[in-house]
Amino acid sequence: MQIQESEIETYLSDKNVIRCIFFSEFHHIAGPKITCQVPENYVSKDIFDNASVYIIPKAQLQRSTLTVTLKDCKILGFPVKIDDKKYARNAFYFNLCFVCDAEARTFHYEPVVKKMADFLMALEVENSFLSSVSVDKTRLAGMLRQVMDDLNSHNMCTLTEGTMTTHLKVVRLAPEPKPVYDHQVPIFLDSRDKFFDEQWDLTTQQVLPYIDGFNHVSRIAAEADVDKNLVKSCVQNLVYYDVVTLIPIFQYSNVYATTPKLRILAEDHDLQDRCINYVSKSSRQLAYLRDIYRMYASMIHNTSTRDLCQRLNPQSLRIHERRLIQFGLIEGLIRRVYKYPINVKRDYIDNDENSRDVKYDSVYKYFTGAYSFDEICCHTNHSVAQLEEIIDRDPNVVVLLK
Template sequence: MTSVAENTKDKGQEDPIQCIFFSEFHPIVGPMITCQVPDNFISKDIFDTVSVYIIPKAKLQRSTITVTLKDYKILGFPVKIDNKKYARNAFYFNLCFVCEAKARTVHYEPVVKKMSDFLMALEVENCFLSASEDKTRLAEMLQQVMQDLNLHKMCTLTDIKDVKHNILIEGTMTSHLKVIKLAPEPKPVLDHQVPIFLEGREVFQMDQWDLTTQQVLPYIDGFNHVARIAAEADVENNLVKNCVQNLIYYGVVTLIPIFQYSNVYAATSKLKELTENTKLQERCIAYASKFPRQPAYLRDIFRMYASMTHGNSMRDLCQRLNPQNLRINERRLVQFGLIEGLIRRYPIYLPGSPYNEEIKNNPVYKYFTGTYSLDEICCSTGQSAAQIEDIVERDPNVVMLWK
C-alpha cells in the first residue's frame, strides 16, 4: 500500500464519509474533478494542491493513496486504462472518499478499491465514464453509495436500475460494497505472553501473510511465549510482537499466560455455561482429551475446572486427580479454559525487600518491586519459576502476592 500520510496507524474516530468525488485526467486541462457529492465540497484550490497524488504517475497506479490535509483526509485508488481510443492512449481516473482529517479510513480502503474496479469494468464495457460529459448518472451513483455506506455500512451495485430501493445499476454486473467493522486496537504484546490460535492452524493459508509472519507462525503452539518464539524463529523480538499484534487484530490468535505446573488457577462464573451449552461441551471434550478416539468424560473435565481454587497449584491438582488416568491433557485443558474464560490465572507479584549484599549480587532482585509478575521475571532473567521460588523461599524479606 502506498500512503502519502499516516493512515493505518491513525487512531482517530471512524467518522462517516463526508464527500465522494470522481476525478479524471483531461488531455488538455489536466487533473480535474468532474463529479462530486455534495457539489463543490472540495474546492478547485484544494484539489489543485493535491492533484499530483489524486492522478499520480504510473508507479502509483492501482495503489491505495491517502492524503491528509488540514481539514480533510482523502482516500483514493487511481486507475489507468490503456487503449488507443483515448487521447494520449490512456484514460486516468480516481474515485475518492473524503473524511475528516482525524478520521480513521483504513476500513474504507477495500470499498474504494472494489468500487474503482466496478467503474473500470463499466468503462471497458460501455465507456460509462468517458463517453459523455454529463455525469448525472454517476452523481446519482455516488450519492447513493455515500448514503448507504454511512447509514447501513453496505451498498449493492447491480444491473437493475432502482435507486429508490438502494440498488444502483449500470451494465450487466453486480458488485457488493461493505464496510468492515474495525476491531479495537490490540494492546502492546509483551515478551512473556503466549499467543495461541483461536482456530486450528490448518485453516490458515500461509501465503496470505507477509514473510515475517510466515516465519513466526510455525512456532505459535500455545506454549511458547513471545521471547522464545523470537529466538526459535530467528526473528527480531519487536518484529514478532508486531506480527502477533496483527494476528490478534484479525482474530487469528489470542494471548494467554505461560503454562507452568506451579500456576494457580480459579474457575470463573462462566464455568456454569459448561453445564448448559452442549456445543461448548463438545468443543471442550475434543480439545482437552488426551486420546481423540477415547474422549474424556465431561464430568471429569468439569471436576478439574471446579477444583481450581486459590491455594491449589496445577501440580497439586494433577497429583490429587491424576488427569492422565482420566484421559485428560491438563495443558490443553488449561488452554481451553483460558481461551473461553472458564478459568483465570492468579498472577504472582513479588514485593521488594530491604537492600543487602545478596540483592547487589543478584540482579533478579531488581524485579521484586510488586509490579512484575512471575512470568515477566522468568522471561526477563532467563530463570525458571522453580529458581525464582527458591530465592523467595530462602529470603524471609520477600513474599509472593497472589492477585
C-alpha cells in the first residue's frame, strides 16, 4: 500500500507545523545566545533564557535529541560541540532548533533536526560557515527560511552550500503495530511480485513464500520451518511498513457482517474497479458490481459463508468467494463475527469420567469468553467441526457472537 500524500498532510496538521527555526551558539563572553532565527524575534529573550540550559547543555547531553516544552512553544534541538584549539575555550557549541506549538507532536522532526545539525557541523569544519555567522547572517537565515518553508509545504527539503548537499524529509511515523497472534493471517497489500528478496533479511525471505492470504501464522511457521516467534516478528515488521495486513482465518463456517463503509463501494468508482478486478474469477470475464454488492449486503449475523454460497452461487456469478472476503476485510467493507464459547458452569464435573475424552477436557480451559474459535483451534489443533461437536454435547457451554 502506498503512503498517500494526504495521510502525511493529515498527520502533519496545522498545529504540528514548524513555527520557527533558530540557530543558537555559546559565546565565550555573552554565554548562550540566539544568533539567527526565522521569523525574527519569534522566540523572545525571556523564553530563550528559561530554556538555554537545555539548548546549550552540559557535555553529557551533547549529541542528544532534547525537547523543551514551555507555556507557549515546544523547542526541539540537537546540541553539538566541535573541539578545536582555534575556538575560544577550545570548542564551538551550537544548536539548531525547531519551534512548534506547545501541544504539537515533534517526534517526527527528530531525525530531520539531527541530520541538519550534522550538515551544519560539516560546513563549519569545512569552511567555518557557522562561526562566521556573527558577521554575516544572510546565508544562514536564507537556509533556515528555506528549510521551514519547504518542510511545512512539502515535508522535504534539499540544501546545497558550496559543494555540500543534504536532503531532509519528514517521514510518516506509524504507531507501533499490535502483537501478532498465531491465528491471524497475513496478506499482501500489493502484488507480491513488486518486492525483491534482497529487500529483506534471511528469515523474512524464508517466510514470504508462505504468505498467501490463507495461511495463518502457526501454519506459516510450520511450513517454513521457522520458529513461531520469529515469524511473528517478521510479520509485525511487514505490518509496520504497510507490506501486509492481518485478516482472520477463512473458513466456510465463518460469519461476516457489513460495516458502514459498504456504502462507499456504491459511490467510489476507483474502489469499484479495484474490487471487480480483485474478486473476479477471471480477468477475461469480470464479475458485475451489482452481484458483488449483493453478496456483501447479504452478509448478516447467523448467515455463514457456506449458506451464502449455497444460496447465491458465486461461481456462476464469476466471483471468487475467498477473494471477495479478503477484499472486503482489507477495505473494511465487512468484518468478521467471532464466536466465543463460555462455560457457564465452571465447576462442571461429569459423573461419568469415561464419557468425556481427555482431548475434550483440554479445550475447556479456553471456554472463558476470552478466546475465539480461531484461537482455540490454533492452540488445541482441533478443527471447527470438532470444537462445535464438543460444544453441542455440553449444555453448559454457550457461544457468544461479537
